[in-house]
Amino acid sequence: MKIRTMLLLLFICTFxxxxxxxxxxxxxxxxxxxxxxRIFTEVDQNLNQYEANPEALESLVRTDLLPLxxxxxxxxxxxxxxxxxxxxxxxxxxxxxxxxxxxxRYATGLLLFRSQGQLIVLPQRGELNEKLTRVRxxxxxxxxxxxxIDYAFHKTAEGWKAFDVIVEGISYVSTYRNQIMPDVQAxxxxxxxxxxxxxxxxVAE
Amino acid sequence: MLMTACAGTQSRHTxxxxxxxxxxxxxxxxxxxxxxxxxxxxxxxxxxxxxDPFQRGVGNFxxxxxxxxxxxxxxxxxxxxxxxxxxxxxxxNSTIGLLGxxxxxxxxxxxxxxxxxxxxxxxxxxxxxxxxxxxxFGPSTFRDGVSRYADSFYHPVGAAIHGYNRWGxxxxxxxxxxxRFLAQDAELEQAYDPYVLMRDVWMQNRQYQIYDGDPPLxxxxxxxxx
Numbered sequence: 001m002k003i004r005t006m007l008l009l010l011f012i013c014t015f016x017x018x019x020x021x022x023x024x025x026x027x028x029x030x031x032x033x034x035x036x037x038r039i040f041t042e043v044d045q046n047l048n049q050y051e052a053n054p055e056a057l058e059s060l061v062r063t064d065l066l067p068l069x070x071x072x073x074x075x076x077x078x079x080x081x082x083x084x085x086x087x088x089x090x091x092x093x094x095x096x097x098x099x100x101x102x103x104x105r106y107a108t109g110l111l112l113f114r115s116q117g118q119l120i121v122l123p124q125r126g127e128l129n130e131k132l133t134r135v136r137x138x139x140x141x142x143x144x145x146x147x148x149i150d151y152a153f154h155k156t157a158e159g160w161k162a163f164d165v166i167v168e169g170i171s172y173v174s175t176y177r178n179q180i181m182p183d184v185q186a187x188x189x190x191x192x193x194x195x196x197x198x199x200x201x202x203v204a205e
Numbered sequence: 206m207l208m209t210a211c212a213g214t215q216s217r218h219t220x221x222x223x224x225x226x227x228x229x230x231x232x233x234x235x236x237x238x239x240x241x242x243x244x245x246x247x248x249x250x251x252x253x254x255x256x257d258p259f260q261r262g263v264g265n266f267x268x269x270x271x272x273x274x275x276x277x278x279x280x281x282x283x284x285x286x287x288x289x290x291x292x293x294x295x296x297x298n299s300t301i302g303l304l305g306x307x308x309x310x311x312x313x314x315x316x317x318x319x320x321x322x323x324x325x326x327x328x329x330x331x332x333x334x335x336x337x338x339x340x341x342f343g344p345s346t347f348r349d350g351v352s353r354y355a356d357s358f359y360h361p362v363g364a365a366i367h368g369y370n371r372w373g374x375x376x377x378x379x380x381x382x383x384x385r386f387l388a389q390d391a392e393l394e395q396a397y398d399p400y401v402l403m404r405d406v407w408m409q410n411r412q413y414q415i416y417d418g419d420p421p422l423x424x425x426x427x428x429x430x431x
Contacts, residue, residue, distance in 0.1 A: 163425075170413075178405050
């Protein structure tokens with residue numbers, strides 16, 4: 001109900017401000033609403049199946065969530081100066097390891113919180129900034145509480161993409177950056193990629 | 206040059222601006238980590254033995270007891286309307302909610318706020334304070350550590366200690382809190398530098414509280430350059 005009202009409001013707002021180039025369903029807020037609802041509905045309808053088969057869930061997340069993300073930009077933000085002078089292929093390998101980690105966490109979280117399809121998007125303040133637009137959401141938890149999840153978006157050649165996720169004020173990019181930058185500087189990027197891949201396997205158990 | 210300076214993770218200055226006492230803090234962190242060898246098994250046992258609804262009730266009970274501190278600090282921050290809401294919530298949960306074990310207020314749609322003296326001082330302009338690892342209590346800042354002590358005089362759990370030397374509630378609260386963070390243990394263990402991870406997560410979440418859920422975003426442009 002709430003989401004439907006939000007969508008309606010959103011439609012009216014976008015219609016009135018007349019966002020030139022974007023079709024309404026491509027703006028950050030709609031991207032978040034559509035993607036999240038699609039994943040939530042799918043998981044809720046086939047919960048038993050996904051619980052029994054985490055790989056299927058991960059592949060669902062990969063196909064539905066990844067197009068929304070600018071993972072390579074996130075990787076550059078995380079690496080910072082530690083990423084300078086490192087070949088593109090290695091940055092790509094790093095970004096891929098981060099993707100696996102992210103997909104894995106997101107899938108685990110989906111099963112853990114069983115979001116029940118309740119997503120609230122807080123009203124957008126100000127105009128869309130192509131360099132940085134924040135979408136603020138609340139996900140209703142089964143316990144009755146809410147998890148505040150924000151997304152940082154920017155506009156790329158392929159449209160709006162999210163590059164950071166902020167849960168209760170804790171930024172994915174900032175937090176990983178402070179772990180990974182010194183690790184890369186001390187041990188080199190290859191060892192970090194190996195570590196991330198190993199960590200991913202551990203979490204998946 | 207900087208690269209060699211940052212090599213290795215122990216007792217280095219990983220964040221001189223926010224954590225100038227890092228050497229000391231890391232020692233307290235190790236101390237707490239040692240204590241955790243005893244506390245963690247108790248928390249694990251608590252989590253296993255006590256049924257979920259009971260654990261939720263205990264969590265609700267303690268959250269409800271934070272209300273006086275929240276209300277006083279809402280008034281200090283001139284958030285009178287929110288203060289009224291928190292007072293109403295406290296009243297409802299303490300009575301209908303049977304001493305706070307049942308969070309009836311949330312079911313009634315009454316919002317939950319969280320304030321303390323540290324947040325009040327931050328909104329009054331004392332917004333930068335050095336990170337301080339407290340023994341037993343964990344991550345804090347100098348400002349928040351001192352504030353926490355001041356708050357304890359009008360917090361029911363603190364009052365039980367100051368007034369009657371009763372430590373039972375605090376110990377149960379500690380076990381309850383520790384049990385809540387068990388799920389994060391693996392994350393911390395696998396971290397490159399668990400000390401830094403705990404500091405980062407705590408500091409960011411604290412900013413989030415200070416700004417009532419709406420803190421400024423990170424300076425991403427700087428991230429690319431730096």
